[in-house]
Amino acid sequence: MKLLNFKQLHRIYLTNSGFFLLYLPQNVTVLEYHIIKGIKNSDEQAFELLFRKYYQRLCGFANKFLNDIPESEEIVQEVFFSIWKNREKLSPKESLKPYLFKSVQNLCLNFIQHQKVVDRSYRIIEIVYENSPHKEFSAYEKLLASELEQKIDDAIKNLPSGCAEIFQLSRNEGLKYSEIAEKLNISVKTVETQISRALKKLRAELKDYLIVVIIAILTSACL
Incomplete structure (x- = not known):
């Protein structure tokens, strides 16, 4: 052509x-x-x-x-x-x-x-994970945060006693690693190791539920 x-x-x-x-x-x-x-x-x-x-x-x-x-x-x-x-x-x-x-x-x-x-979903998880106030949440997000908080508390109970105590001093009382070490008469390195183990176990135990939370928030945002 x-x-x-x-x-x-x-x-x-x-x-x-x-x-x-x-x-x-x-x-x-x-x-x-x-x-x-x-x-x-x-x-x-x-x-x-x-x-x-x-x-x-x-x-x-x-x-x-x-x-x-x-x-x-x-x-x-x-x-x-x-x-x-x-x-x-x-x-x-x-x-x-x-x-x-x-x-x-x-x-x-x-x-x-x-x-x-x-980002909002992960922010909710982060705030609950750190046991921080969540006044900025909507009613639906507060419900999800409350359920997640209960799941975290249940997961903490399954940690070894020493590991759970150290993690709760950090999460619930907001103590620094050096303060926890002084309070329990252990080294800062031990505190770091126990916190790391606690986080690893919690992430593994909560993995499936965190996915559900993210999906729930994404779904509600599309309604």
């Missing part, structure tokens, strides 16, 4: 059977038309052309929102994967450029919102 007239880039082709008129919107070039048409027909080379044309620009665009290059690249790849997966729905006479940038923008904004909720 040979282009007949450069000025009529969007219009006229010369084929073996004669002239071929191709009417396209002004924002769709002939090249883009054939790329999209190729992708629609499962042409991997056409898809690669589209990928090379926009990938770096889209990554830079996403990074303006996220300031995180690896996450930006992952989002852009997700958009391209979606295009390939749904290629049969593509229309060669509709430009993909606006769709690409809008899709990346939406995914970035969703990621930012999701990250805020995740």
